Amino acid sequence: MKSKMVKAVLFSGVIIVALMLSSLSDVSYAQAKKALPPIKIGIVQSLSGMVSDYALEDLEGFRVKIAEVNDKGGVMTKEGRRKIDLLVRDDMLKPDVAVKNAKELVLEQKCDFLVGVISSGVLLAVSEWCKENKVLLWGWDARTHHATQARGHRYFFRSSGDTWMNGHAAASFWKDQPFTKWGFINQDYSYGRSQFESFTIAMKKMKPGFTIVTEQWPKLGSTDFTPFITALMAANPEAVYTSLWGTDAMTFIKQAKGYGLFEKMKVCGLFWGMPLLRPMGQEMVEGAYCMTEYPFIYPGTPENKAFMDTYKNRTGQFPSDYSVLGYNAATFVLAGIEKAGTVKTEPLIDALEGISVKTIAPAKTITIRKCDHQADYGIVIGKSKKSPDWPWFILEDIQVIPGGPTMRACDEITAERAAAKK
Amino acid sequence: MTGWVLMSQFLSGLTTAMIYFLIAAGLTLILGVLKIMNFAQGGIYMLGAYTCYTFIKAFGGTNSGFWLTLIIAPIAVAAFFCILEALLMRRFYEKVALYMLLLTYGILIATYDMARMIWGWIIKTAPMPPMFQRPVAIFGHPFPLYNVFLIFMGFFMFFLIWIVIRKTAWGKTMRAAADDREMTAALGINVPLVFTSVFGFGAWIAAMGGALVAPMAGMAADMGIDAGIIAFIVVVIAGLGSLPGALLAALICGEVQAFGILVLPELAIAFMYLVLIVVLIVRPWGLFGKPITIK
Numbered sequence: 237m238k239s240k241m242v243k244a245v246l247f248s249g250v251i252i253v254a255l256m257l258s259s260l261s262d263v264s265y266a267q268a269k270k271a272l273p274p275i276k277i278g279i280v281q282s283l284s285g286m287v288s289d290y291a292l293e294d295l296e297g298f299r300v301k302i303a304e305v306n307d308k309g310g311v312m313t314k315e316g317r318r319k320i321d322l323l324v325r326d327d328m329l330k331p332d333v334a335v336k337n338a339k340e341l342v343l344e345q346k347c348d349f350l351v352g353v354i355s356s357g358v359l360l361a362v363s364e365w366c367k368e369n370k371v372l373l374w375g376w377d378a379r380t381h382h383a384t385q386a387r388g389h390r391y392f393f394r395s396s397g398d399t400w401m402n403g404h405a406a407a408s409f410w411k412d413q414p415f416t417k418w419g420f421i422n423q424d425y426s427y428g429r430s431q432f433e434s435f436t437i438a439m440k441k442m443k444p445g446f447t448i449v450t451e452q453w454p455k456l457g458s459t460d461f462t463p464f465i466t467a468l469m470a471a472n473p474e475a476v477y478t479s480l481w482g483t484d485a486m487t488f489i490k491q492a493k494g495y496g497l498f499e500k501m502k503v504c505g506l507f508w509g510m511p512l513l514r515p516m517g518q519e520m521v522e523g524a525y526c527m528t529e530y531p532f533i534y535p536g537t538p539e540n541k542a543f544m545d546t547y548k549n550r551t552g553q554f555p556s557d558y559s560v561l562g563y564n565a566a567t568f569v570l571a572g573i574e575k576a577g578t579v580k581t582e583p584l585i586d587a588l589e590g591i592s593v594k595t596i597a598p599a600k601t602i603t604i605r606k607c608d609h610q611a612d613y614g615i616v617i618g619k620s621k622k623s624p625d626w627p628w629f630i631l632e633d634i635q636v637i638p639g640g641p642t643m644r645a646c647d648e649i650t651a652e653r654a655a656a657k658k
Numbered sequence: 659m660t661g662w663v664l665m666s667q668f669l670s671g672l673t674t675a676m677i678y679f680l681i682a683a684g685l686t687l688i689l690g691v692l693k694i695m696n697f698a699q700g701g702i703y704m705l706g707a708y709t710c711y712t713f714i715k716a717f718g719g720t721n722s723g724f725w726l727t728l729i730i731a732p733i734a735v736a737a738f739f740c741i742l743e744a745l746l747m748r749r750f751y752e753k754v755a756l757y758m759l760l761l762t763y764g765i766l767i768a769t770y771d772m773a774r775m776i777w778g779w780i781i782k783t784a785p786m787p788p789m790f791q792r793p794v795a796i797f798g799h800p801f802p803l804y805n806v807f808l809i810f811m812g813f814f815m816f817f818l819i820w821i822v823i824r825k826t827a828w829g830k831t832m833r834a835a836a837d838d839r840e841m842t843a844a845l846g847i848n849v850p851l852v853f854t855s856v857f858g859f860g861a862w863i864a865a866m867g868g869a870l871v872a873p874m875a876g877m878a879a880d881m882g883i884d885a886g887i888i889a890f891i892v893v894v895i896a897g898l899g900s901l902p903g904a905l906l907a908a909l910i911c912g913e914v915q916a917f918g919i920l921v922l923p924e925l926a927i928a929f930m931y932l933v934l935i936v937v938l939i940v941r942p943w944g945l946f947g948k949p950i951t952i953k
Contacts, residue, residue, distance in 0.1 A: 283779075284879075284880065286781060286878035286880055286881075288774075288779040288780075288781075288878065288879075289779050289780040289781060292779055424926060424927045450923065451923055451924075452919060452923050452926065453923055453924060453926045453927065454926060454927075455926065455927045457878075457880070457881065457884045458884075459677055459871060459875055459881065459884065459885065459888075460673060460674040460677050460871075460875070462670035462671075462673045462674060462805060462916075463667060463670040463671055463673075463674055463912075463915055463916035463919060464919060464926070465670065466663075466666040466667050466669075466670040466916075467667065467916075467919050467920050467923065469666075470663040470666070470667070470920065482781055482876065482878065483781050483783075483875065483876030483877060483878045483881070484876070485876070486781065486783050486875070486876025487874070487875040487876045490783065490786065490873075490874055490875065490876075491802065491805075491874055491875075493802075494793050494800070494801070494802020494803070494804060494805065495793070495800055495801070495802060496793060496800040515780055515781050515782055515783065515876075516783065517785075518785070519783055519785060519786065
């Protein structure tokens with residue numbers, strides 16, 4: 237009986253102390269109440285698995301920009317300056333998990349809008365949910381062109397380029413080269429399929445005599461590319477177009493080197509920029525045509541240098557195209573909030589349509605097109621080369637391909653969306 | 659289709675097959691002797707690859723460093739899993755099979771987080787040892803020397819495991835403990851110790867597989883999950899617990915895929931599963947397995 241009493245006393249003691257502590261914070265909250273509540277941005281991103289490091293770079297780039305603004309007291313709205321809180325959730329590359337995250341962030345955590353997604357498959361699922369629930373989703377990376385074309389809608393914006401633009405940009409370069417027999421190797425999922433579609437549609441329009449001699453479809457995350465490499469070489473293409481990324485790109489390059497593939501044919505790798513060159517180090521191959529949105533040391537502008545330094549100080553690493561995507565995404569949403577003066581969905585969307593911001597990356601400004609909410613993001617192409625100054629390969633003979641001309645015509649998109657509704 | 663195209667496709671299928679075999683062999687051993695479906699097998703393979711990466715880099719990417727790594731890395735990983743087996747898994751052999759499944763699955767998830775914590779998020783690749791950086795000429799065409807090495811190692815490992823199981827005293831004890839646990843214990847043999855050693859051997863095989871693959875592939879913490887699925891498919895096609903079955907199953911899967919993509923590249927993702935479906939329909943107990951009889 238005695239121990240029961242002791243327990244009761246201790247228990248009530250804990251309750252009393254807890255109540256006292258909470259009332260203390262009530263006091264400080266009352267004092268702090270003069271500051272406006274922070275804006276809550278929900279972030280859904282694939283932080284696990286083979287896409288991890290790209291995904292984290294999107295996030296870090298975004299955080300760097302948000303930190304810049306928070307340091308000044310927050311972003312300016314009609315009510316005054318409001319700081320920004322980021323709530324981050326891992327969708328594990330799974331569409332159903334992403335939708336669950338979106339629901340939790342918006343319905344439970346009361347986020348004002350959502351940002352994110354790196355996986356195309358995930359994007360289509362989350363975008364659908366946001367459309368049904370009238371939640372603004374800002375896409376910073378996932379590229380399937382369907383998300384702003386046939387399956388686009390009012391509530392989705394994208395500040396990165398998309399697969400349509402990537403393919404057409406690549407074609408605008410390769411149409412001037414003397415190669416007509418092309419081989420393809422892409423991961424068999426939504427992104428790989430979209431990239432293949434986009435480049436082949438563009439080349440068929442722009443390059444007379446363009447033929448697909450072989451298309452290979454390895455599974456995402458394949459351990460072994462050898463049979464795909466030999467099948468690719470067996471078809472004797474003059475050039476190979478690939479959107480392989482991450483460990484798949486690494487495995488492909490390492491294994492293909494041994495077969496002398498890079499000597500036999502030209503290889504154009506989409507998004508073979510820093511996120512690949514850096515981990516590859518000296519294992520990379522020279523003379524590969526790498527397309528990337530941010531080729532490290534280019535452009536050598538003061539804004540780029542400042543961004544590189546801030547990013548390096550904050551994360552300990554040099555930024556990559558993904559960091560820039562995150563940074564640009566934040567630049568856009570902040571500009572939209574300032575223009576609209578609010579984070580309420582409908583006025584914010586109206587403010588974001590047609591907005592232009594100054595950016596890091598080859599183009600000086602990027603604009604969000606009104607008809608499809610797609611940014612006119614450019615891309616560069618260069619050849620990989622060993623460097624005496626850096627532990628990773630760099631790009632030489634860099635050519636900038638502006639985004640605008642590679643976008644699909646607005647009326648085509650409107651027509652496609654109307655057809656999809658039937 | 660020239661002769662070289664067929665030959666090179668056959669050899670590349672052989673490379674894939676050896677990788678599949680190395681991942682599956684340990685699983686089939688553990689399944690056959692310990693009667694547990696080790697969901698963590700893919701995770702062990704992944705840790706083998708990462709550990710190999712660390713050692714190769716620590717030894718400066720040299721040839722001798724590579725050989726040393728192949729000796730040390732798989733043993734280090736196997737030792738870790740021996741300890742795990744003794745501490746955690748030993749308690750579950752006598753319990754309901756479901757608990758052991760959950761445990762190995764939990765270990766798999768834990769290995770994934772372990773890899774991320776120790777080696778970080780960024781994808782990696784182990785530097786290719788200098789001696790393998792040149793191709794060898796087969797019928798006048800370049801073929802990566804490392805692939806030749808891998809194929810050789812696959813067969814070598816098969817014979818090594820076969821000899822250990824069939825010809826050594828340890829192997830005999832393993833098989834006895836697998837057949838009749840109580841009787842073996844009654845003969846004075848420390849059965850828990852035997853089980854730990856079997857698990858350790860199975861882990862060593864998987865880790866060796868990972869270590870051999872490390873210089874020829876990129877690595878991410880989730881590579882174990884894909885490998886684990888492959889291991890299961892191979893083991894089911896093979897017949898649970900059969901080592902020669904595992905080799906044959908791996909060869910079938912590797913070659914079906916290699917030749918399949920010459921003819922139907924669109925179905926690349928499906929070939930292995932098609933083989934599995936056919937086997938399950940025609941011979942559900944696997945190629946070398948025994949049909950279950952009701953006693």
